[in-house]
Amino acid sequence: MNAFIKAYKIIRDLGLPKLWFYASYQWGLRSGAVRRATPNQSSAYAGSPSLPPYPAFPKISPSELDKVLQEADEILSGQVRLFGGPSVPLDLDAGASEEHWTALARNKPKEDIKLIWEPGRFGWAVTLARAYAYSGDPVYAQDFWEKCLHFLKMHPPNLGRQWESAQEVAIRLLVLIFCDRVFANAPMTVQTDRQRLWQAIAEHAQRIPPTLAYARAQNNNHLLSEAAGLYAAGCYLGDHPQAKEWQQSGWRWLNWGFQHQISSTGTYVQHSVNYHRLMLQIALFTDHLRRESGEEPWSPKTLEKLRAATRWLWALTDPDTGRTPNLGANDGAYILPLTSAPIHDYRPVLDAAAKAFLEEDLYGRSELAEMASWFELSASPASDSKVPQALDMLRLAGENHRAFIHVAHYNDRPSHADQLHVDLWWQGFNIAMDPGTFSYNASPPWDNAFSSTHYHNTPTLDGRDQMTRISRFLWLDWAQAEINAHEIDDTGALSRVTAAHNGYLGLGVYPTRSLTTTADGWQVVDKILPCGKVRQKHHQVALTWLMPDWGWQFITEKTLRISNAEVIIILEIEGAEALHLFRGGKRLAGQLTPEPTWGWCAPTYGVKQPALLLVASVTGPLPLELQSTWYCETNPS
Numbered sequence: 001m002n003a004f005i006k007a008y009k010i011i012r013d014l015g016l017p018k019l020w021f022y023a024s025y026q027w028g029l030r031s032g033a034v035r036r037a038t039p040n041q042s043s044a045y046a047g048s049p050s051l052p053p054y055p056a057f058p059k060i061s062p063s064e065l066d067k068v069l070q071e072a073d074e075i076l077s078g079q080v081r082l083f084g085g086p087s088v089p090l091d092l093d094a095g096a097s098e099e100h101w102t103a104l105a106r107n108k109p110k111e112d113i114k115l116i117w118e119p120g121r122f123g124w125a126v127t128l129a130r131a132y133a134y135s136g137d138p139v140y141a142q143d144f145w146e147k148c149l150h151f152l153k154m155h156p157p158n159l160g161r162q163w164e165s166a167q168e169v170a171i172r173l174l175v176l177i178f179c180d181r182v183f184a185n186a187p188m189t190v191q192t193d194r195q196r197l198w199q200a201i202a203e204h205a206q207r208i209p210p211t212l213a214y215a216r217a218q219n220n221n222h223l224l225s226e227a228a229g230l231y232a233a234g235c236y237l238g239d240h241p242q243a244k245e246w247q248q249s250g251w252r253w254l255n256w257g258f259q260h261q262i263s264s265t266g267t268y269v270q271h272s273v274n275y276h277r278l279m280l281q282i283a284l285f286t287d288h289l290r291r292e293s294g295e296e297p298w299s300p301k302t303l304e305k306l307r308a309a310t311r312w313l314w315a316l317t318d319p320d321t322g323r324t325p326n327l328g329a330n331d332g333a334y335i336l337p338l339t340s341a342p343i344h345d346y347r348p349v350l351d352a353a354a355k356a357f358l359e360e361d362l363y364g365r366s367e368l369a370e371m372a373s374w375f376e377l378s379a380s381p382a383s384d385s386k387v388p389q390a391l392d393m394l395r396l397a398g399e400n401h402r403a404f405i406h407v408a409h410y411n412d413r414p415s416h417a418d419q420l421h422v423d424l425w426w427q428g429f430n431i432a433m434d435p436g437t438f439s440y441n442a443s444p445p446w447d448n449a450f451s452s453t454h455y456h457n458t459p460t461l462d463g464r465d466q467m468t469r470i471s472r473f474l475w476l477d478w479a480q481a482e483i484n485a486h487e488i489d490d491t492g493a494l495s496r497v498t499a500a501h502n503g504y505l506g507l508g509v510y511p512t513r514s515l516t517t518t519a520d521g522w523q524v525v526d527k528i529l530p531c532g533k534v535r536q537k538h539h540q541v542a543l544t545w546l547m548p549d550w551g552w553q554f555i556t557e558k559t560l561r562i563s564n565a566e567v568i569i570i571l572e573i574e575g576a577e578a579l580h581l582f583r584g585g586k587r588l589a590g591q592l593t594p595e596p597t598w599g600w601c602a603p604t605y606g607v608k609q610p611a612l613l614l615v616a617s618v619t620g621p622l623p624l625e626l627q628s629t630w631y632c633e634t635n636p637s
Contacts, residue, residue: 034211038207045198058373067340072130076139094119114440124147166211180198201237202233205230269412275331280313306353321428324344327406339371361378393407403423404423410478410479419479440473467479507539508530544614558579560581573628575618
């Protein structure tokens with residue numbers, strides 16, 4: 001892309017304020033101003049917290065206790081499950097260095113920076129805190145203090161990678177406050193250790209303001225996390241000389257962030273289910289601190305947005321499994337994991353958010369209410385059992401099936417080029433799925449590869465993404481989608497949606513998609529229409545469907561059967577010239593040469609597993625039409 005055109009599009013799409021804040025941050029780094037503002041200096045804070053230790057802990061069932069202790073015992077042995085993935089060694093020295101973080105920030109580390117940062121988010125410490133709270137066994141308190149003090153020793157203020165991101169610092173700050181209140185009265189806790197932890201909270205809070213310009217340039221979860229860190233530090237260390245300033249600044253940016261980052265219909269600015277949950281977790285923790293500190297309530301505008309955001313997540317969450325479509329970027333973020341539910345179960349956060357902001361108990365199930373109990377939340381049963389809709393991720397649902405279609409209007413940076421992506425679920429199985437993220441920072445071709453259109457269940461034209469990719473995280477020429485028509489069945493449920501997006505207008509092409517529920521599955525019709533001045537030009541259309549790694553068989557040239565022990569899925573595609581099937585970067589059928597990234601999915605960050613990627617291809621003059629018909633049934637075997 002021409003440099004002038006590229007600069008124009010960046011200004012047009014990102015806006016001058018964001019670019020100004022980003023330039024200010026870069027100037028601070030390069031001039032040395034940020035380094036001077038974040039010295040390697042330990043805090044001399046000698047006060048005490050404004051909030052007392054937790055007076056009581058929630059109650060959980062014996063089976064839940066067994067889960068907590070099993071996970072905590074892994075941590076005692078030096079193992080941890082990063083991002084909810086497999087057990088790996090807990091490296092508390094990751095990122096340690098004698099260099100100032102500003103010097104390190106100019107050079108990428110050899111490994112994925114998120115693998116360095118994740119142990120520093122102290123999710124493992126929350127597990128130890130829960131284990132101590134429920135068992136009373138001092139071994140968990142002792143292990144926390146040993147690991148926490150070791151981490152603080154290995155990562156002095158502003159030295160090393162763990163201080164590079166103010167967001168990471170802020171998340172760690174929140175957990176330190178939580179753990180201090182849990183372990184305060186443990187037999188192994190001594191005053192000098194607590195005093196060191198309070199000093200660490202002050203050191204972390206002082207790190208945030210000098211680079212707040214970067215968070216404002218991002219205008220996403222970075223800003224909310226850092227605002228929450230400032231607000232929490234101000235609430236907790238009320239006698240610190242900077243406490244009032246931290247608290248006021250954090251409160252201001254929290255309210256501003258919630259009001260500007262959440263749409264009136266509840267969509268979060270990053271169009272990501274996982275970041276949406278992170279946003280609600282930040283809201284829940286700061287709301288708890290607000291109530292405990294006796295501070296003013298949220299502004300009506302903020303509360304209205306948090307209610308809408310809660311309803312949005314409710315619309316996407318399966319009530320039986322807690323799973324949602326893996327929409328948008330997923331970096332495995334889960335701060336304050338106050339639950340034994342797996343990371344893909346969104347119900348614990350949704351349960352707490354509904355109690356806090358809707359004043360409704362959606363589930364009435366104690367095993368999902370642990371997080372709400374920690375935040376002292378309760379509510380009456382939901383008065384209306386009707387699940388809301390998320391207008392940018394419309395749901396067609398029945399007794400044993402769910403289907404979603406992504407129809408977004410972007411007001412801020414998209415993370416994935418995935419307009420009109422369709423997610424299909426049958427009897428709890430995600431049979432047409434979003435690939436997830438895998439890694440932001442791996443070496444090519446794995447550097448955020450799954451954000452491209454080709455990896456989503458939507459057509460790709462002439463091998464091009466729906467938007468223009470400039471870097472790993474930046475898309476320009478945002479594709480905007482709209483709903484053209486919809487139908488409601490006799491029960492009042494949505495049964496058909498027709499939508500389109502403008503991402504290929506530059507090619508003179510207007511793709512539309514119709515998603516319809518049938519008696520035993522769905523029908524998806526893609527029409528690739530000409531628009532503007534009609535040119536007799538041939539176009540290449542590639543329709544992709546990403547499916548689970550099950551047994552497969554082509555019944556005919558255009559009909560694929562996949563199955564596991566419980567269900568059989570048959571996909572019949574009309575209008576394609578050829579079908580191509582890939583798994584784990586290898587071709588199983590067809591003629592297309594595979595890319596190493598084809599036929600994979602990432603259930604959480606840093607974890608990839610094989611999947612079946614079906615590509616239906618056709619080349620010809622417009623209009624072109626592809627029809628995908630899904631038949632689902634129980635496996636009699």
